[in-house]
């Protein structure tokens with residue numbers, strides 16, 4: 001097979017100047033014999049990678065219930081030659097490889113899905129298209145990590161530093177990044193030099209900036225009463241309606257992008273009851289921490305104003321309306337410039353597999369390390385697809401889908417180095 005060629009300028013630069021001087025990134029070791037063996041094996045085993053993706057995906061992994069999938073992920077890692085693969089106290093599966101004489105790199109796919117217990121996770125294949133909940137997000141990422149693990153052993157490619165190969169829990173909303181938070185703060189505090197998440201299908205787009213989010217359940221509470229008998233009492237549901245109307249009218253900047261959404265409302269006991277409780281789940285996002293704090297303040301002001309207006313509407317009512325916030329999740333934001341070494345290295349690796357690099361902002365496991373100042377990115381796993389987070393989710397195998405695992409390989413070989 002023919003290996004992807006390194007762009008000429010990069011290859012020349014690699015030959016002539018010390019690594020530290022090359023665009024601040026690490027050179028991509030495409031001429032290394034072990035790297036070439038691994039690249040070839042990944043292409044040859046493209047169908048095997050897809051089998052891994054499908055079979056791991058047919059094990060349910062609802063938020064906080066990733067154990068079965070984690071056990072299977074661990075079993076496979078052990079069978080590839082990682083006998084010490086373990087599951088940490090949070091539920092993350094961790095294997096490692098490398099001489100330990102260079103940078104420490106963690107690469108992870110997430111085990112969890114957004115789908116609740118009882119969701120039918122059987123996949124349906126039609127030609128190159130495979131439909132199934134989580135098939136792209138993130139069974140593709142898990143398949144890339146499994147392929148990487150197997151091929152590193154087969155090709156006898158030993159990293160110079162240490163590479164942790166991980167299947168982590170808690171990426172999706174309710175998990176609130178609990179898996180990666182545990183890894184960064186409890187298992188390996190201060191020890192990870194670079195973090196790479198492989199999340200979903202796709203090509204050369206690199207997530208280098210973290211879209212942060214604040215999510216709350218906001219409760220409006222009062223004594224409640226009969227809709228006729230207690231009429232004239234401030235009404236928590238009406239207060240919430242006023243607050244929602246104010247939130248809906250908020251103006252936000254386009255750059256940095258700021259978004260808000262009242263996603264779920266609930267409450268009420270019957271049509272003729274003034275409810276004692278009305279609740280809404282609110283999500284707000286931005287890649288700017290300042291802008292995120294600002295929209296948070298304005299939403300709280302809208303909620304306070306809604307409650308105050310409802311109380312003022314019934315001056316003779318002594319019924320209070322209280323407002324309570326429960327945090328669903330806080331995802332930190334943060335940015336890395338496009339010339340950050342990890343971003344430069346990843347972009348060079350994207351070019352080396354023959355794709356076109358670009359950078360973007362998103363909300364992924366990389367948010368957490370980015371917010372801690374640890375260089376981190378999220379990459380795609382190859383192939384195409386769509387419908388993530390819906391039961392119609394699908395993945396489509398493309399002829400060059402093997403470049404997903406190859407991209408992961410080149411990035412970790414560049415960052416951790418290759419032992420000689």
Ligand SMILES: [Zn+2]
Nearest residue numbers: 137138199200
């Ligand atoms: Zn994902």
